[in-house]
Amino acid sequence: MDLLDDENGSNAHDYTVSEISGAVKRVIEGEFGRVRVRGEVGRVSMPRSGHMYFDLKDDRSVIAAVSWKGQVAKMQVRPEEGMEVIATGRMTTFAGQSKYQLIVDNVEPAGAGALMAMLEARRKALAAEGLFDAGRKKPIPWLPQVIGVVTSPSGAVIRDILHRLADRFPRHVLIWPVAVQGQACAPEVARAVRGFNALAPGGEIPRPDLIIVARGGGSIEDLWGFNEEAVVRAVAESDIPVISAVGHETDTTLVDHAADRRAPTPTAAAEMAVPVRAELAAWLSEAQTRMMRAARGRLDQRGQRLRDLARGLGRPEALTQPARQSFDLWAERLGPALRTLVLRKNTRFAPLAAQISPNLLRRFIRDRSREIDGLSARLAPAPAARMRRATQDHTQLARRLDAARVRMIGDAQRRNRDGAERLAGLETRLDRSLPARLEAQRERLERLDRTRQTLGYTETLKRGYAVVRGPDGVVTSQGVAEKQPGLEIEFADGKLAVIPGGGGSATAPKPKKKKPDPGPSQGSLF
Structure with missing residues (x-):
């Protein structure tokens, strides 16, 4: 009985916990090695260590x-909860929790549809917060004066x-170098936009008046x-236009919705940022010429008006002659x-004398x-008393004058401040109104051009219509067409010469001499 117990249990090898854990680890790593796993991302955790812990699950x-800190930094797409991905890595065990x-080391979206x-x-979530509203742009x-550019310093962008700005209107450009793809892209771009906004106006580094966030396709x-949400919020919160x-x-990204203006390409962004200097110079020259012409015309008009009025006044001699004649009469x-x-006075004075x-x-x-002596005695103290009264009056007037002067200076300074504030407000409104007016006129011109193209008869030909012409011009009825020796039919892609009743095409008859065709009418389908 003792021998049997010895054979059933005492000769079995006793494994330690570490030996079992190591054996399981070797089996799993040797069996699977490097694998690709498709699933939905569950709970995502990223502690201060920089490592990322998340779950992959199906139904x-x-x-x-787990992705270590160095692997997280190299990921093109960071997994988020609810996202379907294909994760690439290796299977292993964690002995500390027996799992x-x-x-x-890499995560890819499971198809463009999921992404x-x-x-x-x-x-939709950011739009619901109002970050894309047109009213806040x-x-x-x-x-x-200064343009800040957030992009990679080594790319063609x-x-x-810089080349486009130099061609149109050279400006002072500040470049904030960032990574334009990968995990470092979003935090660096957000930090660059906020960094430009943090610059103090008039500081050692000039604060940009405009920011361009650019990247190639x-x-x-x-x-x-x-x-990424961090970039979108940084752009939406920017006090500097972006x-x-x-x-x-x-290509469309969420930054395009949050920015104050979207450009189709980086070159187009440079064109939106500055006007063309040559065009501005030509416009100023034209405005100066018009101003001088208007001033000269106004002076000529005033001069002619003065000459017309002068002719209605008559000669100066005719106006003064009657007065001169009256003067001569009274002088005599x-x-x-x-x-x-x-x-007469001598006659009246003689009896009195x-x-x-x-x-x-x-x-x-x-x-x-005697009267003079009495008045002199009274007059002696009068100047001193009058001087005292005058001195008192002068002192009172001086005090009133000082108070009035201080009050007037304060009023003048207050009016100057109010005028400066009003002038600054008017200047700001003037700076804003001109670009808005130019943009409205440009949009109106584009709409009119599209209307012109839509209403042209060539657009009607593309919809299946045709223009029938004879020797005398356009033919609009069957009776007239049957009487023509030859017809020319114009389609959207070319012209065809035919003979009525002939059953086929023929050389187009030479048209009679007529007035030149003025071209397609904007108000007719033909």
């Missing part, structure tokens, strides 16, 4: 997955932008960094009138002297 099972897991669905869901400055995976020039004309009467007046005696004059002088 029945779950596999734990197996997938070490993932686009995730992109559309993100677009800022106008592009008409002529920015920055060379195209590529696949949706290459452009995915510009669909032009998005990501990809080619057919003045001499005799003065002599008569003197004689006979009544005046020396004693009467002496008494009159004595009385007047």
Whole structure:
């Protein structure tokens, strides 16, 4: 009995926990090695260490997955919860929790449909927050002094932008180098946009008046960094107007919706940023010529008006002649009138002079002297008292004058400040109104051009119609067509000469001499 117990249990090898864990690890890694696993991303966790932990699942099972910090940095697309992906890596075990897991070094979306669905869901969520509203978009400055460009410094994009700016209107350009694809793209672009906004106006590094976010074309995976929420929020929160020039004309990212203006290409972004200097110079020259012509015309008009009025006034001699004649008449009467007046006064004075005696004059002088002495005694203290009153009045007036002067200076300074604020506001409105007006006129011209092309008879020919011409011009009825020796039928892709009733084509008859065809009418289908 003891021998049997020894044979059943005592000779079996005792494994340690580490030996069992190592054996399981070798079996799993040797059996599977490097694999590609398709599934839906479940819980995603990324602690401070920089490693990423997430789950891959289907309708029945779950596999734990982990990507180390270095692998996360190299990923083109970062997994998000609910996203269907194909994860590439190797199977291994984690002895600390007695479980197996997938070490993932690359993640790809499981088809463009899944990626686009995730992109559309993100677009709707950000749009619901109002980040894409047209009302929050800022106008592009008409002529920015400094332009900030967020792009890769080594690509062809920055060379195209700089070359186009140099051709149109050279400006001061600040380049913030960033990665334009990969995991580093989104944080670097967001940091660049916020960095430009953080620059202080008038600082050592000039603050841009306009920001261009640019990148060349590529696949949706290459452009995915510009669909990240961090980049979209940074662009939407920018106080500086932003032009998005990501990809080619057919490429659309979420940054395009958040930016204040979207350009189809980086070169087009440079064209939107600045006007053409030669065109501005020509416009200024034309405006100066028109101003000088208008001023000269106004002066000529005023001069002619003055000459017309002068002719209606008559000669100066005719206006002064009656007055001169009256003056001569009264001058002749003045001499005799003065002599008569003197004689009359002498006649009245003679009786009075006979009544005046020396004693009467002496008494009159004595009385007047006493009056003068009394007035002099009274007058002596009067100047001092008057001077005191004048000094007091002057002091009061000086105090009132100082207060009035301070008040007037304060009022003048306040009016100057108010005027400066109003002038700044008017200047800002003027700077904004001209680009808006130019843009409205350009859009109106484009609409009119599209209407012209739509209403032209060539567009009607493309819809299956034809123009029938005879020797005398356009034929519009069957009776007239049957009488023609030959007809020419114009289709959208060419012309065909036919003979009525002949059953086939023929050489087009030579038309009679007529007025030149003025071309397609904009108001007729033919």
